[in-house]
Amino acid sequence: MFKRMSGRKTESPVWSYFAYDASTDKSRCSVATNNDDDGPTHTCGVLLNGKNVTNLRNHLRYKHKREHDELMTLERKRTEQKEERTWRQSQLNVKVCSTY
Ligand SMILES: [Zn+2]
DSSP: OOOOOSOOTTOOGGGGSEEEETTTTEEEEOOEEOOSSSOOOEEOOOEEETTOHHHHHHHHHHHOHHHHHHHHHHHHHHHHHHHHHHHHHHHHHHHHHHTO
């Protein structure tokens, strides 16, 4: 079975909106900007230095309000899932203890 061996543990959902280019050390914004006119949709394409998640998030906050809200929802969901896992783990521990 194929297993990914990279340390992507801390990957943020912010990466759904950016593509990092290691050769230039820049992150490119791939949010589709659709202005009120009927022109074609194009991607923002802004290049940000490095891959600092906070920087990327700030760009979303100032330039793409809707995507930023979306990201906040995604991150909240992730946190909730984590908390649920922790809760299940503690329930499991209780079970183990009660067998004594
Ligand atoms: Zn952008």
